[in-house]
Amino acid sequence: MTPEPISRRARPAKAPLSREAIVRAGLAILDRDGLDALTMRRVAKELDTGPASLYVYVANRDDLMAAMLDEALARVPLTAEGTWREQLHALVAATVEAMSRHEGLAAVALGAIPTGANALLVIDRMLALLKQGGLDDITAAWAVDLLHLHSAAAAAEQSAYLTKGGKEETVVADADRHYAALPADRYPMITALRPALFSPGDRDTWGLDVLLSGILQTPAR
Amino acid sequence: MTPEPISRRARPAKAPLSREAIVRAGLAILDRDGLDALTMRRVAKELDTGPASLYVYVANRDDLMAAMLDEALARVPLTAEGTWREQLHALVAATVEAMSRHEGLAAVALGAIPTGANALLVIDRMLALLKQGGLDDITAAWAVDLLHLHSAAAAAEQSAYLTKGGKEETVVADADRHYAALPADRYPMITALRPALFSPGDRDTWGLDVLLSGILQTPAR
DNA sequence: GACATCGACGAACAGCGTTCGCCACGAACG
DNA sequence: CGTTCGTGGCGAACGCTGTTCGTCGATGTC
Numbered sequence: 195m196t197p198e199p200i201s202r203r204a205r206p207a208k209a210p211l212s213r214e215a216i217v218r219a220g221l222a223i224l225d226r227d228g229l230d231a232l233t234m235r236r237v238a239k240e241l242d243t244g245p246a247s248l249y250v251y252v253a254n255r256d257d258l259m260a261a262m263l264d265e266a267l268a269r270v271p272l273t274a275e276g277t278w279r280e281q282l283h284a285l286v287a288a289t290v291e292a293m294s295r296h297e298g299l300a301a302v303a304l305g306a307i308p309t310g311a312n313a314l315l316v317i318d319r320m321l322a323l324l325k326q327g328g329l330d331d332i333t334a335a336w337a338v339d340l341l342h343l344h345s346a347a348a349a350a351e352q353s354a355y356l357t358k359g360g361k362e363e364t365v366v367a368d369a370d371r372h373y374a375a376l377p378a379d380r381y382p383m384i385t386a387l388r389p390a391l392f393s394p395g396d397r398d399t400w401g402l403d404v405l406l407s408g409i410l411q412t413p414a415r
Numbered sequence: 416m417t418p419e420p421i422s423r424r425a426r427p428a429k430a431p432l433s434r435e436a437i438v439r440a441g442l443a444i445l446d447r448d449g450l451d452a453l454t455m456r457r458v459a460k461e462l463d464t465g466p467a468s469l470y471v472y473v474a475n476r477d478d479l480m481a482a483m484l485d486e487a488l489a490r491v492p493l494t495a496e497g498t499w500r501e502q503l504h505a506l507v508a509a510t511v512e513a514m515s516r517h518e519g520l521a522a523v524a525l526g527a528i529p530t531g532a533n534a535l536l537v538i539d540r541m542l543a544l545l546k547q548g549g550l551d552d553i554t555a556a557w558a559v560d561l562l563h564l565h566s567a568a569a570a571a572e573q574s575a576y577l578t579k580g581g582k583e584e585t586v587v588a589d590a591d592r593h594y595a596a597l598p599a600d601r602y603p604m605i606t607a608l609r610p611a612l613f614s615p616g617d618r619d620t621w622g623l624d625v626l627l628s629g630i631l632q633t634p635a636r
Numbered sequence: 637g638a639c640a641t642c643g644a645c646g647a648a649c650a651g652c653g654t655t656c657g658c659c660a661c662g663a664a665c666g
Numbered sequence: 667c668g669t670t671c672g673t674g675g676c677g678a679a680c681g682c683t684g685t686t687c688g689t690c691g692a693t694g695t696c
Contacts, residue, residue: 211643246686247673251643255684301522305569305575309640314602321604335611340622347568348526354526369528381535383542390556394557401561402634404429414621455653465676467655472674476653608695 213251215241217261221296224262229298229357230363232259263299264310266292272319272412278326283402285323286341289316293349300349308342317342324409333414343374344405348398364392428502434472436462438482442517444484450501450519450578454478477523484520485531493540499547504623506544507562510537512621514570520572520578538563545630554635565626569619587613 219240224232234245234255241247252258271293274284293300308317317338324334355362370392378385440461447452455466455476473479482541491513495505512520529538538559545555577585591613599606 195519233682235682238645242440244647245684246646249646249685255488277418304522304525305578307586309590309593312553314605318602318604320610325608327606331611332609332614332616335608335614335618336618336621338612338626339618340625343450343622345570346564347564350525350566357526365528369530372530376535381539381547383539385544387542387552387556390552391559392521393553395553395557395636397557397560398534399555400633404558404561404629404633405625406629407632408539408625408627411628411632412621412625415616454651456651465678466653467677468675470654497672 211241211243211251213261216248216251216258217265219261220258221265224296232298234258244364259299260303260306260310263293263302266299266356267310267312267316270316272315275317276324278323280404282320282323282327283399283406285316285319286345286402287398290352291351293346294352297353300346300353303346304343304350312363330413331408332384333409333412336414337409340409341405348401358389369389382392419491422496432462432464432468432472434482436636437469437472437479438486441479441483445517445519447457458609459629461569480520481527481531483517484514484523485533487517487520488531488533488537491533491537492534499529499544500627503541503548504620507566507623508539508619510566511570511573515573518574521567521574524567525564525571550630551634554633555629556626558630558633561630562626569572569622 216237221235223236223240227236229370234248235256238245238248248258252261259385267289270285271290272285274281276284286330293303303313308314321334325331325335329337354367358365370388373384373391375386376385384391417623437458441453441458444457444461448457455469458479459466459469469479473482488510491506491509493506495502497505514524525536529535534550541559543556545558546552576586580585594605594612596610598608604633605612
């Protein structure tokens with residue numbers, strides 16, 4: 195097949211539809227215009243077609259989002275340097291990072307046992323590191339459950355800031371003001387500890403340390 | 416048309432619209448028919464009115480769901496017996512229970528710093544117990560953050576089973592079969608540890624123990 | 637050359653959240 | 667007592683949504 199006639203040139207180089215192309219278009223829209231803009235019509239328009247065409251490759255919107263989540267997890271580096279614990283820490287942090295970068299994707303991970311190819315690779319790596327740490331099978335299995343839950347939750351919380359106006363600091367400052375106006379007799383501890391509640395610091399790193407320490411110290415059953 | 420004098424009596428004792436009534440109607444629909452059925456039109460019908468009438472008392476659907484979440488949290492008992500750690504454990508477990516009972520409400524808690532009156536009461540109580548445990552202000556503050564995140568996530572995961580057909584065991588069995596069919600060379604750890612991954616046991620209690628142990632052992636900064 | 641298969645897609649359906657503008661009613665005011 | 671005014675209630679509508687159906691055309695096979 196040689197150079198196309200002019201009629202095809204109007205829309206040049208229209209890539210053929212495919213599941214991959216749809217997933218990538220979805221991610222592009224999600225990153226550019228947010229979760230509300232991620233509609234089947236909008237994805238179809240990005241690919242220069244109609245919404246009905248998508249359903250050949252994608253069962254429905256949920257299926258599309260699950261595929262997008264797994265695509266996002268493909269970017270998680272599975273290997274790192276350091277002790278097993280440092281590597282595990284880095285792996286979980288990278289997973290949170292990858293999910294929280296795309297608004298709303300973490301919520302998908304929260305509601306289902308992971309089955310995506312890349313999600314499973316992450317989990318497999320987590321299991322390997324936990325076993326390397328000397329944990330027994332059951333504790334390692336439950337730990338990976340807990341770490342997955344925590345990753346999804348942390349990412350969901352983080353990506354929620356993308357939804358609301360963007361600025362995380364603004365949202366936190368609003369909450370601080372709200373807490374400052376609470377009646378001290380009804381909420382004595384919140385009132386007393388308000389400076390600590392809104393103190394800056396790396397809570398994500400601390401949270402992960404808490405989890406890892408707790409896991410090491412708490413054998414299942 | 417024919418104005419029916421009897422029509423007022425046909426639906427007797429029609430309570431006047433109020434924010435409380437709307438919230439309660441929403442919870443009733445959510446529990447009875449699920450998250451998909453929770454539409455403004457459906458809530459309005461439950462109260463024998465039209466959707467536009469709701470917007471006098473409720474800003475929008477998100478506002479309604481936030482109010483429903485706080486109403487659900489009103490049922491969390493704030494006091495229990497035992498050591499501070501046992502009380503804290505019970506408090507968190509009760510919070511998860513209350514949220515997971517209503518499909519989709521936990522997702523609301525994940526995306527925002529809590530501001531509802533009842534949510535704040537729970538948090539205030541958590542802070543009190545953590546301080547009773549001897550933690551410094553910052554660690555207690557970060558711990559309450561982490562516990563809140565974990566509660567919402569655990570409840571969201573739990574309530575997701577309400578969405579899918581209902582039976583948790585069915586979903587888990589499906590996942591087990593899926594994992595069994597994975598290529599062992601690509602996912603060696605998952606394949607090897609599959610029995611442990613799907614082993615029964617009280618993972619929620621274990622997860623909470625992990626968190627509490629980790630918190631006690633990991634001072635912030 | 638005839639046939640079967642399957643991707644593409646225009647059109648439509650049923651439903652959604654939310655807004656607008658009008659109605660009725662009760663309180664406030666002169 | 668009459669009038670005005672604010673406000674809860676709500677019918678109707680707008681602009682969307684996810685998804686399905688049936689048709690069309692191209693491609694690969696016998």
